[in-house]
Amino acid sequence: MRTWYRANLGGLPGAYWYLWAGTLINRLGGFAVLFLSLYLTSARGLSPAAAGLVVGAHGVGGALGVLAGGVLADRWGRRSTLLACHAAATVLMLALAFSPWLPVITVVTALIGFAQQMAPPAFVAAIVDVVPEPDRTRAFNLQFWAVNLGMAGASLLAGMVAEVSFTLLFTLDATATFITFVILLLRVPETGAARESGTAPNEPRGGLHTALTDRTFLTFVGLTFVLAVLTLQTSTILPLAMRADGLRPSAYGLVTAFAGVLIVLGQLFVPRLITGRVKGRVLAVAVALLGLGIGMVGGADTLPVYLVAAAVWTAGSMLAAPPNAEINAELSPPELRGRYQSVFYLTFPAAGFVAPAVGGWSLEHLGNWHWALCGLVGVLAAVGHLLASPARERRVAATIATPPRVSAASGRR
CATH class of the missing domain: 1.20.1250.20 (MFS general substrate transporter like domains)
Structure with a gap:
């Protein structure tokens, strides 16, 4: 058992494990996207076609968020980008939970996609920053495992929560996002361009x-x-x-x-x-x-x-x-x-x-x-x-x- 632990889990930096924990919690609490179309059709009375357009807005926002997240991870730093997108996603998810108007729901859904998809480029860049090259196979393997474990847990939990309340579903998603924000704020140092204290990040070539x-x-x-x-x-x-x-x-x-x-x-x-x-x-x-x-x-x-x-x-x-x-x-x-x-x-x-x-x-x-x-x-x-x-x-x-x-x-x- 000790040999297995050392081969698979041992030796990775502490900052990596906090990034890993943030990934797991985010995925475990990632209820909203799984049930967004069902929420729009059953709770908001939208047709499947209209619901598809709203969910599509989430995808469009996500595509733009990926690009913004990569640029900001280099300019602001990985930690700063992750804190910004998780703080924004927390507020936006709560807005989605309590908003009664379809136009607002559509805009908020697109913004949620933008904020959520800012995170992956910064997360992976931070992992590469803190994990030495010989250990990256294990690090990325464990990250993939966390993503799938979290998604499996979310799929099981979301169905049960949705039967109680969609508002509760989105609120719990916001809570998981906020917990990740706190972990990143308290335990993850800046690893990217802005890590030199007291200096502005250097504009890359x-x-x-x-x-x-x-x-x-x-x-x-x-x-x-x-x-x-x-x-x-x-x-x-x-x-x-x-x-x-x-x-x-x-x-x-x-x-x-x-x-x-x-x-x-x-x-x-x-x-x-x-x-x-x-x-x-x-x-x-x-x-x-x-x-x-x-x-x-x-x-x-x-x-x-x-x-x-x-x-x-x-x-x-x-x-x-x-x-x-x-x-x-x-x-x-x-x-x-x-x-x-x-x-x-x-x-x-x-x-x-x-x-x-x-x-x-x-x-x-x-x-x-x-x-x-x-x-x-x-x-x-x-x-x-x-x-x-x-x-x-x-x-x-x-x-x-x-x-x-x-x-x-x-x-x-």
């Missing part, structure tokens, strides 16, 4: 355009986008396939819960499997497994087969999470780390639009061949990782060999 013209980085982001689109097939298009096979919604819930349990139980053992291996090869295996599992849906017509497919694609997701985050960190220049994170995190709202839109069209016109196509895309993405890996490795090696640029602010250290 470059900006968003640097990340958006970095070919090696954009190749990696593109492959991550493919991974995200494939992953979202399991939450957006899979229920349609299961319904067509005559399975009840509870069957889809069981498949989702099964995948979540596998992650909670198995994710902590992933570092031992992948440590010391070439990250590009690990990602290639991961995306191939993801594609294989999703491709198996085309031949599935009973719940046991769906569960086997879920086990395969979940294994791919588990293997992909740590190296994906590590490569993202390695390719990000320290002075532009927040901006690079924001470009990386844009893949997820983009995939959130493309996956259901293209996937729904594909399923309607191609039938079960849609799933075979997903499997082929997974294989092609795996090949892409193998081809792109040498250039990424050379880039990282060159970065390590080059001394960091000493700025006016850092020269005093």
Whole structure:
């Protein structure tokens, strides 16, 4: 047990654990987005189409918030950005809980998306700042585990709370956000550009355009986008396939819960499997497994087969999470780390639009061949990782060999 503890949990900085705790609490209390559409249709009387537009406002705000969070994490610092977005999200969530007017609800929902999505680039940049490179596999693995554990807990709790009161649901979400704010305020130091006390943060050389013209980085982001689109097939298009096979919604819930349990139980053992291996090869295996599992849906017509497919694609997701985050960190220049994170995190709202839109069209016109196509895309993405890996490795090696640029602010250290 002691050996397992040291291999998986030991040696990580205290600041990391407070960031980890904040992530877990945020996800565990992240009720609002899960039940927002149900709240709008049942409690506010909106049509599904109108509710979709309001929820879409959350997504648009989130996309803008990701970019703002990355820029501010570099300019203000990671801690300052995290404190600002959590304070804003707390107030906005309370406003959503008690606002009776639809126009206000729509605007507040968009602002909540903006505030909430400011956090991920700053969170990840802070983790990269405080965790030494040899420990990042474990750190990102544990973060992925916390996200899934929190989401699983939120899914269970939110349903029970929603049956009591939607106002209570949003209030508890605001409370969890505020608890995270307090943890960050009291226990997490500034780790980014503004960490030198008494000095203004140095304006980094470059900006968003640097990340958006970095070919090696954009190749990696593109492959991550493919991974995200494939992953979202399991939450957006899979229920349609299961319904067509005559399975009840509870069957889809069981498949989702099964995948979540596998992650909670198995994710902590992933570092031992992948440590010391070439990250590009690990990602290639991961995306191939993801594609294989999703491709198996085309031949599935009973719940046991769906569960086997879920086990395969979940294994791919588990293997992909740590190296994906590590490569993202390695390719990000320290002075532009927040901006690079924001470009990386844009893949997820983009995939959130493309996956259901293209996937729904594909399923309607191609039938079960849609799933075979997903499997082929997974294989092609795996090949892409193998081809792109040498250039990424050379880039990282060159970065390590080059001394960091000493700025006016850092020269005093």
